[in-house]
Amino acid sequence: MSFFTDEEWVKWFDCLSGESYLVIDNYLPEEIYRISRNYLISHFENDDFKKAGIGASTSHMVKDSVRGDFVYWLSRDKDVEFEQFFELADELKEKLNRYCYLSLSGYEFHLAHYPPGAHYEKHIDEFHGRNNRMISVVIYLNEHWKPSDGGELKIYLSDKEIIIEPISRRCVLFISDKVQHEVLTTKVSRYSLTGWLQHHPSILGHVMR
Ligand code: OGA
Numbered sequence: 001m002s003f004f005t006d007e008e009w010v011k012w013f014d015c016l017s018g019e020s021y022l023v024i025d026n027y028l029p030e031e032i033y034r035i036s037r038n039y040l041i042s043h044f045e046n047d048d049f050k051k052a053g054i055g056a057s058t059s060h061m062v063k064d065s066v067r068g069d070f071v072y073w074l075s076r077d078k079d080v081e082f083e084q085f086f087e088l089a090d091e092l093k094e095k096l097n098r099y100c101y102l103s104l105s106g107y108e109f110h111l112a113h114y115p116p117g118a119h120y121e122k123h124i125d126e127f128h129g130r131n132n133r134m135i136s137v138v139i140y141l142n143e144h145w146k147p148s149d150g151g152e153l154k155i156y157l158s159d160k161e162i163i164i165e166p167i168s169r170r171c172v173l174f175i176s177d178k179v180q181h182e183v184l185t186t187k188v189s190r191y192s193l194t195g196w197l198q199h200h201p202s203i204l205g206h207v208m209r
């Protein structure tokens with residue numbers, strides 16, 4: 001079973017290769033959205049989220065002034081509720097390999113919570129000593145998001161800046177080592193399912209498969 005048609009994938013990847021980023025609305029199926037959001041809220045209440053760091057394991061730093069989010073890394077084996085989501089991630093990976101001639105071999109995903117007042121400074125999604133992240137994927141889980149809530153994603157391209165509203169079920173893809181971006185200060189709790197498609201397995205970090 002496929003989530004989307006080849007025509008849809010091809011149309012999306014044309015935009016991604018042309019612009020280095022892509023926004024797909026209503027990407028996350030309703031059912032996966034419900035499961036993810038409920039799961040996120042229950043784990044969040046259990047205090048399972050860890051303060052996100054900056055840099056790879058050895059140089060792990062936790063700095064509020066740079067990023068204020070809390071994350072929970074997903075594991076396909078343990079977090080069985082996410083099986084359908086991982087099937088969608090597999091489809092994304094396979095279609096990128098087929099239509100964009102990439103050689104993606106794995107991915108890693110976490111749930112993220114930005115409490116009110118949190119932001120993430122302008123950055124590129126690359127870890128020191130570990131640069132196998134190729135495509136960044138951010139899927140928003142914010143029920144009834146409204147402009148006064150803040151927490152928009154700001155993308156910096158060579159000729160323009162783009163503001164993306166973190167609307168539920170919306171997916172944003174961009175080239176990890178190329179696109180600078182920033183999360184503007186959120187005024188309410190901001191939730192997302194964020195990950196990276198990798199071009200070969202890493203021995204560090206939280207590799208899923
Ligand atoms: C990140 C990131 C963007 C977002 O986690 O590296 O830039 O909109 N997230 O949550």
Ligand code: NI
Pocket residue numbers: 123124125181
């Ligand atoms: Ni980022």
